[in-house]
Amino acid sequence: MTHDIRLGYLGFEVRSLAAWEPFAVDVLGLQVSGRDAQSLDLRCDDRATRFFLTEGRADDVTVFGWEVDDGPALDALVAHLRAGGVDLTAGTDEEARRRRVTRLVKLRDPAGHPLEVFHGGDRAPAPFASAKLVSSFVTGEQGLGHVVVSAPDPGRSMAFYRDRLGFRLSDRITCEIHGYPVDVTFFHGSPRHHSVAIGGPHRKRVHHFMVEVASMDDVGLAFDRALRSGVRITQTLGRHPNDRMFSFYAKTPSGFHFEYGWGARTVDDATWKPTTYDHISEWGHQPPEFLAPRDPRDALPSTTEKTHDHTTGSGGEVRRDR
Numbered sequence: 228m229t230h231d232i233r234l235g236y237l238g239f240e241v242r243s244l245a246a247w248e249p250f251a252v253d254v255l256g257l258q259v260s261g262r263d264a265q266s267l268d269l270r271c272d273d274r275a276t277r278f279f280l281t282e283g284r285a286d287d288v289t290v291f292g293w294e295v296d297d298g299p300a301l302d303a304l305v306a307h308l309r310a311g312g313v314d315l316t317a318g319t320d321e322e323a324r325r326r327r328v329t330r331l332v333k334l335r336d337p338a339g340h341p342l343e344v345f346h347g348g349d350r351a352p353a354p355f356a357s358a359k360l361v362s363s364f365v366t367g368e369q370g371l372g373h374v375v376v377s378a379p380d381p382g383r384s385m386a387f388y389r390d391r392l393g394f395r396l397s398d399r400i401t402c403e404i405h406g407y408p409v410d411v412t413f414f415h416g417s418p419r420h421h422s423v424a425i426g427g428p429h430r431k432r433v434h435h436f437m438v439e440v441a442s443m444d445d446v447g448l449a450f451d452r453a454l455r456s457g458v459r460i461t462q463t464l465g466r467h468p469n470d471r472m473f474s475f476y477a478k479t480p481s482g483f484h485f486e487y488g489w490g491a492r493t494v495d496d497a498t499w500k501p502t503t504y505d506h507i508s509e510w511g512h513q514p515p516e517f518l519a520p521r522d523p524r525d526a527l528p529s530t531t532e533k534t535h536d537h538t539t540g541s542g543g544e545v546r547r548d549r
């Protein structure tokens with residue numbers, strides 16, 4: 228079956244909503260769409276809500292929301308999943324209201340991740356507004372962005388996303404990075420180059436989620452905001468060979484990563500030919516700790532100086548022995 232399926236929303240359970248709110252608004256450039264003592268809802272476009280955060284100990288993704296076009300598309304996918312032996316539960320009206328969608332069904336992928344497939348995302352009553360962005364987030368038919376999901380059995384997870392949910396192969400990257408083997412396969416269900424990628428197990432349910440902005444400057448501005456806010460940059464600015472995304476990676480307050488990108492190419496199923504790449508970046512995407520260390524002789528004239536490492540947010544001492 229061929230239908231469009233795209234990332235519609237994400238739910239996170241986070242240890243500190245108080246840490247997430249300024250991170251989401253001031254670093255990512257998202258807009259608060261709902262807030263109470265136990266929850267924080269965030270938007271990034273004309274949809275009512277795209278991120279559902281609750282406070283708790285998990286510090287992880289609690290739900291992946293996958294969107295199809297309409298009710299008949301949801302019915303067809305449900306029938307296909309049931310025929311494939313996938314356990315499904317219909318979401319209640321209350322659950323659909325909470326997600327701000329028309330209808331949803333709940334299921335788990337082979338890694339046990341909670342998924343919801345839905346249609347009919349509510350529109351927000353007012354246009355999206357961010358004090359941080361000079362452009363906008365790229366969503367629409369491409370959906371919210373992409374996720375690299377943890378998969379202890381990559382073969383089973385890939386078969387599930389492809390054969391059960393209907394994602395199509397985009398391409399694959401196999402290489403070695405800093406001595407570690409990397410083998411990631413990328414899948415699309417819409418013009419977005421990939422909405423889900425699978426490479427193996429991760430400490431959290433995702434390695435990262437990605438949001439895309441419509442201007443290169445917005446990536447640079449977000450990079451500066453991350454540095455100034457003490458957010459830990461995990462990969463510097465760089466460009467991927469497969470989706471052509473210009474992006475950087477950093478850690479969320481919950482420990483999983485985000486990618487902030489611009490300029491990705493889209494996929495047309497009529498002409499797309501999957502490729503295997505032997506490198507994960509054309510350039511850049513370096514861990515900051517691999518950059519040239521500062522020469523201690525450049526330090527200010529004192530025997531011991533306190534410094535602040537913007538990439539880790541931790542203070543350190545630089546000894547001047549020379």
Ligand SMILES: [Fe+2]
Pocket residue numbers: 373375435437486
């Ligand atoms: Fe990514």
